[in-house]
Amino acid sequence: MLGLRMAGGLNLVYQFRIHAEQIGLPRHLDRSHAGVFIIRDRMFGSFEPERADDPPRYGIVKNLARLNPLWAAVHEWVAIAGDLRHARSVGEAWGRIARPPGWQPDGKGDTAAAIRARWLAGGPA
Numbered sequence: 001m002l003g004l005r006m007a008g009g010l011n012l013v014y015q016f017r018i019h020a021e022q023i024g025l026p027r028h029l030d031r032s033h034a035g036v037f038i039i040r041d042r043m044f045g046s047f048e049p050e051r052a053d054d055p056p057r058y059g060i061v062k063n064l065a066r067l068n069p070l071w072a073a074v075h076e077w078v079a080i081a082g083d084l085r086h087a088r089s090v091g092e093a094w095g096r097i098a099r100p101p102g103w104q105p106d107g108k109g110d111t112a113a114a115i116r117a118r119w120l121a122g123g124p125a
Contacts, residue, residue, distance in 0.1 A: 026112075026115045026116045026118075026119035026120075027048060027054070027116065027119070029061070029112035029115060029116060031046050031047065031048035061110075061115070076101075080096065080097070083096045084096055084097070088105075092105050100112060100113070102114070102115075
C-alpha cells in the first residue's frame with residue numbers, strides 16, 4: 001500500500017511539473033492535467049508528452065497587470081464573473097461557464113484550440 005501511494009505521489013509531482021512548466025506553450029494549453037490518473041488524459045486525448053526539441057517555457061497566456069499573489073489566484077474567477085454579468089442570455093451565460101476558456105458567442109474567442117491552430121500555422125500564439 002505504501003508503494004502504491006509513493007508511486008501515485010511521484011506521478012502527481014511529475015504531471016504537475018509538466019503542466020506547470022509547459023503551460024506557456026500553445027501545444028500544452030489544456031493538456032496533461034489529470035494528475036494521478038494519467039490514463040484519463042490518454043483516454044480523452046489531452047495527454048501531451050515532453051519533447052527534447054521543444055523545451056518548456058514558464059508562464060500564462062496573458063501577463064497579469066498586478067504582481068499580487070492573491071490576484072493571481074482569483075483573477076480568472078473575477079473575469080468569469082464579469083463575463084457572466086455581460087451575458088445577454090441564459091444560453092450565453094451557460095456557454096461562458098461550460099465551454100472552453102476564451103469562448104465567445106460570436107466564435108471569435110481566443111480558445112486554446114484557436115491559439116494552438118495559429119501557433120501550428122506559424123503565426124503569433
